[in-house]
Amino acid sequence: MHRDQSSLRARPAPELVPPLSLELDQMLDEFTRAPVRAKFRFDPDLPAVITLELLAQRGPGLIWRIGRGLLHTGLSAMSGSGDVRMWPTLPGERASSWLMLASQEIEALFEVPTASLTEWLDATYRVTPPETEMAGLDWDGFLMELLNGPEASA
DSSP, X not given: OOGGGGGXXXXXXOOSSOOEEEEEEEESSSSOEEEEXXXXXXXXXXXXEEEEEEEOSSSOOEEEEEEHHHHHHHTTSOEEETTEEEEEOXXXXXXXXXXXXXXXXXXXXXXXEHHHHHHHHHHHHHHSOGGGTTTTOOHHHHHHHHHTOSEEOO
């Protein structure tokens, strides 16, 4: 490297798919809902995983890493098992899906409006089609991210 180039800095790449902000309804019981702000993020370097940040009104939010395919399938059919499950609601006034998140510390059910999520997921698939999402994956880093589970955001 030429000495004069040492001060050059790489510019961050523009986000190919900007984060999606949605308001979800958390089901507190059979009849009580509470609005929860959520932000979905796509990283083309780890395209198989969507980061979901649930933003708390007070205190730290929670971050979940969810398979992009699980979310996509859950828009129209039962998807996932164990800690993360998603399935469409019954037909009604608005298209939505249920998202169940569970761990040792928390179990929560959210109603997710699907129109915006569908469009956003389609945009992520235009950037990285499903058949190429595992190409060039850092398996060690990928497993560490998945094994960290839900965590408090900074």
